[in-house]
Amino acid sequence: MSDTIPPRPPLPGQSRSTTPAESATPPVDPAQAPYIAPHARPLDGAGAPPAGASFSAAPTGIHPTVPTQPYGAPQASASAPASDGKVGAGKIVAIMVAAALVGGAAGLGGAAAGASFFGAAQTVVTSGPSTVTVNSPDDVNATTAIAAKTVPSVVTISASDGSSGGTGSGVILTEDGYVVTNTHVVTLDGATADPSLRVTTSDGKVYQATIVGTDPMYDLAVIKLTDAEGLTPIEFASSGDLNVGDQTVAVGAPLGLANTVTTGIVSALNRSISIASSAAPETPSEGEEGNESPFQFDFGQGEQNTTASGSISIAVIQTDAAINPGNSGGALVDGDGKLIGINVAIATAGGTSTEAGSIGVGFSIPSDIVQRITDEIIEDGAATHGLLGAMVGDAAAREGATTAGAYISEVTGGGAAASAGLRAGDVVTSFNGLPITDATDLTAQVRALAAGSTTTVVYVRDEQTQSAEVTLGELEQ
Incomplete structure (x- = not known):
């Protein structure tokens, strides 16, 4: 099978230096093929791909210039019962409290220079700590219901090592503050093993957090919020029950925009991708016989990160739900609002690694794998493979x-x-x-x-x- 990935020569200008948690094997030349990017973006905007690359990386966990707090005043939300009969709407909407309507100008807030996205006053349905605006309660659909159920279980993560930092997403696992995200989010793409972490929930509460354990072989990590209680854990579904064409909803903080919801379908199952690792093992025991992967991975740290990375192969769900920088570690849920995957990477065409966005080819780590690995990390501090x-x-x-x-x-x-x-x-x-x-x-x-x-x-x-x-x-x- 594949465990020892043979070393490859560094690209021009790359360093062969390593950190203790990383492999000394540099990534494959991005000019050789299309490549996959994690949802992590640097604060300095560096990291353009080599000339001639047919695809460019679009990191999706770290993004510059945007705050980690939710934009606008926090708003509690829910939705009225759906009247269109769309799949999954009735079950979820029934959970919500449609009677608690808050009238007035509860606007979304200006994400850009204080501008409002809406010209008129809005009606917001309230059902616990979330931020989902509803202008027409009589026309609430399945996606609104899914969002209202899922948003309270998704957080925005700000990571910093003192000299650089960025934001990504995470998903709440327990009421007392265990959260799953990507390794590349909490390690700033492998730049640090001891970051300062600050986590903002959907209702605007801010917590300090520490790393419980990272699993660079599947780019997953578990962090623990300090003094947290009464949080809303995500409900898991089995990714093994998915069909191509099933509804998907991605929730996270793309470009730092917390509580963002995008929709799509399961585009493909049983897909595997080979990407760079932010902290690959130094001496894996088996490898892919020198194959050049059709995918490349750029964590987006650009010149800030001179550490060479090894590569990892992970099984993923492919979706066309829009996933962008900042979505890393966020939730991919099904038509019942249950977790089916943790967003990890996207394919992008054109642009630079820090500016390219979703082209409808996104990847999430299946929930069955996520549950096994996070359970082991919480229990033992590490996962086995x-x-x-x-x-x-x-x-x-x-x-x-x-x-x-x-x-x-x-x-x-x-x-x-x-x-x-x-x-x-x-x-x-x-x-x-x-x-x-x-x-x-x-x-x-x-x-x-x-x-x-x-x-x-x-x-x-x-x-x-x-x-x-x-x-x-x-x-x-």
Whole structure:
């Protein structure tokens, strides 16, 4: 499988220096292919892609020049029952208190130079600590209901290391203040292991926070708000139950605009991407046989961050809900307002890494993976990841290939793959019940499972399809 990613030469002007938590392997040249960007943006606006790059990074966790507090006065919200019969609306709207209407000019507030987004007075429906404005209660739809349910569970995170900083999003896990976000948000793209964190809830309350643990292998982190109580935890749904075409709603603080809601659908499932890590392990045990990933990752720190990064492969949900810089670590929810993913990266076309935005190709870490990893971090301070013990490459890229999959070029003696009977020359086509089309897929799915997990691997040997049970080892981090 893939654990040891061979070192690549630094790009012109890049430093090979590292921090203790990071790999010395620099990212792949962005000019080689389209690439994925995390939702993190630097305060200095640096980080333009190399000339000739067909795609440019659009970090989505950190953004310059915008405050972390919600714009305008905090407004409690809810919505009236939907009358259009849209899917999911009735169930969620029924939870809300439609009777508590607040009249008058409860405006959204001017995000730009004090300008108001609305020319007339607005009516706001109140139902707990959220900020969802409703101008026409009789016309409330499913998205309004989903937003009113979800917004109180999403926070804005401000991180600083004294010399630089930025904002991202997070999702409340418990009433007493455990919050999940991305590693690249709380480490300022790997620039610091000891940031100063300030968290603002949807109703405008501000908390100090500390890091409970980070998981750079899946770009997830858990932080704990100080002296928090009575918060609104997100409700989880199983990402394993999703269908392509299902409704999605993304909630977060793009460009520092807290309590922002965007809608879309599940564009693709069982997608895997290879991106740079803000704190990759120094000596991973298996790797993708020198493959050049079709995706690149720019955390947006530009010249501020001279630390080279390793790469990670993660399984993601693809959505066309608009995700922009600042959405990193925020919620992707379904038609019932339940968490199905944590937003992590976007693909962008044109522009610079700090100015490009959503083009409708966004990625979220599936909720089933998020729940496992965050539970382990809260319990033990760290999460485990599976290890297959094999070197793999893309089967379809090999001369004379007849099938897509992950081609095993080498098996580690005594490792999980060898113990399961896998050997060099096998092509893995399915793992844990999911299709495998290349080395990135296999790496991502192995890492998604905890160390010691037992699952089924399907492979092709001598044009014959076979299967085996494999018990994964543990990736050293």
